[in-house]
Amino acid sequence: MNNASNKISELFGDGAESGNLLWQYVQSMSPETVAQLSKPGSQEVFQVMERNIIGLLGGLPSEHFDVSITTSRENLGRLLASAMMSGYFLRNAEQRMAFERSLQDVPEVG
Template sequence: MVFDSNFFQRESETTLKNTLVEYLQKQHPETLERVAQSATPEVREIITHNVQGLLGVLPSDGFNVQIVTDRQYLANLLASAMMTGYFLCQMEKRKDLEDSISNTDSL
């Protein structure tokens, strides 16, 4: 999973002020890459299915699929995927913690 740190630097002046976008612009590319790489395969799979559901999925062998959108909608899609990822990572940590606690009860 790779994050293009230059994505938000190409925003137009008509884009609404977004504090998350501003925060991401201030981050070092290495930090963004490290966060993107920390997602487990399970989280990546859920995010992939979520984005595919939002965009619609047609088999590439039978269709020439092309998606056209503007920068704001694409930024919203990226923000949605990021928030889904953060939520899933936190839930995954919570599950692991609950599993650990349940294993200590039997000791």
């Protein structure tokens, strides 16, 4: 197994509940923290995340198809890790955009 697979197995466990560090970490958080971390900072971030997850799962409209997705624990862990990394990236990009916009509003000195 490569290093990335080892990290995924370490985070999501290999079937043993005691080895599931991510689940233990999430359970240790207060409900307010989980709610805050689960909400995107803006509607734009929410829409990009939604499109990303739909792209990962497949884009068949559920109102016209009886869509059922089956996966393994490891693949679900990878999907979660991908969604989390995308969320971090988008949040950082959103913060950078806001910072750059605020700098444009600052009058030049000199």
